[in-house]
Amino acid sequence: MLEFVLNMFPSPGLCNVDKQNKAGYTAIMLTALAATRSDDDMATIRQLLQLGDVNAKASQAGQTALMLAVSHGRQDMVRALLAGAADVNLQDADGSTALMCACEHGHAEIARLLLATPACHVGLDGSTALSIALEAGQNDIAVMLYAHMNFAKPPSPVSDGWA
Template structure:
């Protein structure tokens, strides 16, 4: 999970990060809020890490305990480039809703 916050400055660093990501479960959820490494990278605006995670099989539509997805996190934090990146993933579902927005009444 913490690999999602790792910085890499060279191709060698990137290869090390990719090896770590491929060794573990990139879709594992944190025990407290159910967030994934992809959601963590998105929340911190780490577009490079988002690309690495997606390359290693991170699932873009997984939802945390509140029903939020990585796309929702990107929108919430104003990371427009990451929103575009996630929307370009085949199968990215922009119609998913979280547990909070299901309670709103739209007029």
Template structure:
């Protein structure tokens, strides 16, 4: 059997209650400029000097171009620069200072050398520091909230840029937070209003798809998951095998996720690359309650066939789940009457039995 629906991907908070969601007003009349002095005093954030460099680098380049057009102006600019140098720290020095501070953060990370290209170096450091504080199993919501507020204070554009940073595997902080079940941090990311919830990693999976696999115990966490489902495209297909979040939830037995996805408009009839539907997944795995839930959807089509020419009934019978076949027959006949389990099934094409399950998705750092 060639169904691809069978395989799928797979905090210590430091306080008794999660932090209140910040108000993402963004900026204070100085968007694009450095963080205010009072904010810098309140938040001793190692990432801020790097953000200050990135937010002002384009302006400095423009000033340099203007300086090249006139020798007199260049001389004046040089004079002004020397005067400012007596009272302010240059952006390059900020980058070097941040590199020294960050060098002590990672016990097993790279040794940071003096920055010769501050803009490129600061971009890399921002990414590394952001994932260090936001995307670990032990990440603390308060710390993430403080940084998000600081980014918003610098500029809304910076906030959107950092929140949606992706690592070499295409995973964002949202991917990692969902994977670690850090739903307090997921809520903070969603609260920014700039988080791209439909971003696919290199394996083709969104954070929403990963959430469909989560085993959530707290109702507050489940509410965050429902919010994520409502904000994203629940019918998006993973580029790797064409699976949807609903197929993933069904194949992993996440009944509560199935219910939440259906409530958010998940299409029960979508097919993956091999023609399998969520109903076929449920039939193959013998998930009776999930089959009942899917059959209760007015649009559920039992007659759909996969690439082998088999429908849900044939799949249930071949997998040995005659009780599910009875449910499907009853649904096809438009009655709830239970048919004998020994009912002879119609002839179905031979199906090559594949592995019972495929490997789970691993989010690699």
């Protein structure tokens, strides 16, 4: 599949890489689902990410390339998309973020990658990644999220004991 997607766009400027197909997906979204076989594949993917909108949303469900890569467990693509400035906090039509997708599908290592992004929010609009992890029975991810929410925050100013 990767070869098919990459061959669709042989040279910069010849095609609109942000054009959606009939299903509502762009070349970047389709690439996010593909398996890479070599460093050359990743180099081509990084080039594609620079040419298009990594934060475009699919027309039907509003998913981004990052959400698709997360949902399908494509850790290499998640890394590439994050390096290509993918927004971890965008929400799809249901209000889910990439982190929520990782929680729902049990992708702990991908959740860890997303949490390492400084801008990553654990909860948006009343639904939290923690509640999704718990509902999905992903206890290891729930523990990771709880620790992130409670222990990864900068320390509060230390009181000198004088009130």
